[in-house]
Amino acid sequence: MPVEEFVAGWISGAVGLVLGHPFDTVKLLGFFKGMSFPIASIAVVNSVLFGVYSNALLLLTATSHQERRAQPPSYMHIFLAGCTGGFLQAYFLAPFDLIKVRLQNQTEPRAQPGSPQPRYHGPMHCAASIFQEEGPRGLFRGAWALTLRDTPTLGIYFITYEGLCHQYTPEGQNPSSATVLVAGGFAGIASWVTATPLDVIKSRMQMDGLRRKVYRGVLDCMVSSVRQEGLGVFFRGLTINSARAFPVNAVTFLSYEYLLRWWG
Numbered sequence: 257m258p259v260e261e262f263v264a265g266w267i268s269g270a271v272g273l274v275l276g277h278p279f280d281t282v283k284l285l286g287f288f289k290g291m292s293f294p295i296a297s298i299a300v301v302n303s304v305l306f307g308v309y310s311n312a313l314l315l316l317t318a319t320s321h322q323e324r325r326a327q328p329p330s331y332m333h334i335f336l337a338g339c340t341g342g343f344l345q346a347y348f349l350a351p352f353d354l355i356k357v358r359l360q361n362q363t364e365p366r367a368q369p370g371s372p373q374p375r376y377h378g379p380m381h382c383a384a385s386i387f388q389e390e391g392p393r394g395l396f397r398g399a400w401a402l403t404l405r406d407t408p409t410l411g412i413y414f415i416t417y418e419g420l421c422h423q424y425t426p427e428g429q430n431p432s433s434a435t436v437l438v439a440g441g442f443a444g445i446a447s448w449v450t451a452t453p454l455d456v457i458k459s460r461m462q463m464d465g466l467r468r469k470v471y472r473g474v475l476d477c478m479v480s481s482v483r484q485e486g487l488g489v490f491f492r493g494l495t496i497n498s499a500r501a502f503p504v505n506a507v508t509f510l511s512y513e514y515l516l517r518w519w520g
């Protein structure tokens with residue numbers, strides 16, 4: 257099994273993460289400032305995503321990353337490989353994402369002196385508290401919604417990237433840096449635009465049960481969110497998600513492509 261894609265996925269994810277960090281802190285109202293935890297999580301998650309995607313394509317088409325320029329896989333194969341990568345990475349992402357969402361939603365640090373202490377003191381404390389209070393399964397709260405969010409949207413991610421590269425690259429050649437940047441950026445936007453409705457639901461499921469349990473499941477969360485807030489609820493965060501997605505995924509794909517070309 258080729259491992260370069262796992263390593264390239266990790267490094268390129270970290271590069272994208274550094275670029276996206278200011279957007280994340282805006283999105284999180286400045287509460288998720290440390291970089292070591294997101295870098296550790298991206299190491300696992302992006303290497304699983306890119307590694308599984310590439311190895312799934314290898315299984316489906318019997319072509320390596322280098323051979324795929326001369327023999328492009330079908331869009332169906334790209335979509336299936338992307339969905340497989342998205343599905344598997346969701347399970348690695350679930351505990352990291354839960355901790356991120358729980359820390360993001362802590363309002364206490366903004367409060368005045370004398371107000372209650374924050375519930376969690378940092379990522380490790382948050383993980384340990386969830387484990388103690390909710391058991392090991394607690395660390396996977398919202399994982400089902402996360403899987404529903406990531407399985408199809410990562411298929412869309414890779415299909416957009418490969419489709420745009422194919423469109424703007426002469427046959428048999430590698431895409432230029434400009435093409436990779438634009439295709440990567442639009443792949444990020446396409447995946448986040450389609451992921452945003454379930455991203456909203458996923459975050460609600462991850463916060464559910466902290467004080468009391470409100471939702472009976474993903475569907476119940478969707479229905480009651482729409483009943484209370486209207487259809488607009490599914491588009492919360494769409495602008496910031498898309499604005500962040502372009503630069504993050506442009507540099508992620510650029511570094512991924514160049515690392516793989518460099519390693520031969």
Ligand SMILES: CN(C)C(=N)NCCC[C@H](N)C(=O)O
Nearest residue numbers: 409413444447448451501504
């Ligand atoms: C849930 N969605 C839409 C995705 N995971 N899309 C792929 C982009 C991944 C990249 N690290 C980012 O954070 O934009």
